[in-house]
Amino acid sequence: MDSLKQAHGNWVDGDRFWDREKDVELFIQKIDEGAHILLTAQRRMGKTSLMREVKRRLINRYTCLFIDLQKASTAEDAIVALSLALKPVEGHWQKIKGLFANVFGGFADHIEEVNLGELSLKLRAGLSSGNWSEKGDSLFSILAGLEPPVLLLMDEAPVMVNRLLRGEDFKITPERKANVDAFMSWLRKNSQEHQGRVRIVLSGSIGFEPVLRQAGLSATINNFPPFDLGPWDSATAVGCLRALANEYRISFRDNVEDEMVGMLGYCIPHHVQMFFTHAYDRCKRRGLMDFGPVEAGDVYENEMLGVRGHAELTHYEDRLKLVLGPEILPLALEILTEAAVCGRLTPTALIAIQKGYEFTGRSVPEATEEILRVVEHDGYLKPGEQGYAFESRLLRDWWKKRHSSLYQPALQRGM
């Protein structure tokens, strides 16, 4: 019987990576054909894990470079991250040093001794005169000459671009738009020029598409075909729970694993793992490694929807704020709360909700359209026959628990 160790919230690969065989296979096939890929899925679906697992499997066939742009906010940051990714690659770091000879000077000889933080400051200094795209082009030329060919995995790229577009004050200015344009055009140009020598995977948990659309730049990534990573199907999620239970010596009673999957409603891998962790902790505390449906219901209500669950939800809300900005965020929150409390957001309810808002610089229908695009893209709501509804039961229950206490459904107001 399979067994699996818990992930503890980090990305997973190797023997902690569960299934996704078909996804991995298809992903590798596309890479082998020389494609660039836009890996999209809502947060916690396993994008980083998929990239890490693919990297692990391809390490002998490609020069695999992984960069995380979560904290990057400028094109220069991205170039520095890319340069540093080459540091561990045997023999290639020399070329990077050559590229930055202007700042390294005598320092180059001692460079192996300095820490990464210092090094990135140095590299950063070498880019301060607005020459990032030139250096970036040279960097890509270096990448294109490497053997084996490069697989460049850029995680959280849309977070960086979003920051580039909005700054810390969430204002889209013509200058910021121009910066995004310059960065995306640079990336596009190099991805085309070196196609076949450098494969690029862009991945992120906030949608690239809504961010670029707001900048009027949707076309810049149309040479990156999207690869959507979906939730696990029930059988995969049940298999994962069983493998975890096997590893940690829990005996599941009365098909509780099926019930657990049913409670989640939508199997985001992280939520499956979280549910198991709570179940395991409960068993350990009781000193009884036997777990059945009654305990599962209780763990769902009190742990999954409890304080720690709320901490998870806070991340969701932060992401939403990051993409939408503070002005229209309240409308987004109300839309989600209506859908959580009433089970769906009907067109009539939406009209009633819209009446309470007014924005500077854009109409309420425009803002609504943007919100719906984002909440749909980021996996909150799905359009259906009678309006929008939550995809994940867990997310809906979380949302309801947190936001519904003073909420009056739109169509019951003023009655």
Ligand SMILES: Nc1ncnc2c1ncn2[C@@H]1O[C@H](COP(=O)(O)OP(=O)(O)O)[C@@H](O)[C@H]1O
């Ligand atoms: N293939 C997988 N096997 C087991 N657990 C997974 C898998 N993919 C994701 N997870 C779970 O989801 C969590 C989030 O994965 P991660 O790759 O960081 O997601 P993302 O990058 O989409 O936010 C991991 O900590 C792990 O619990």
Ligand SMILES: [Mg+2]
């Ligand atoms: Mg990730």
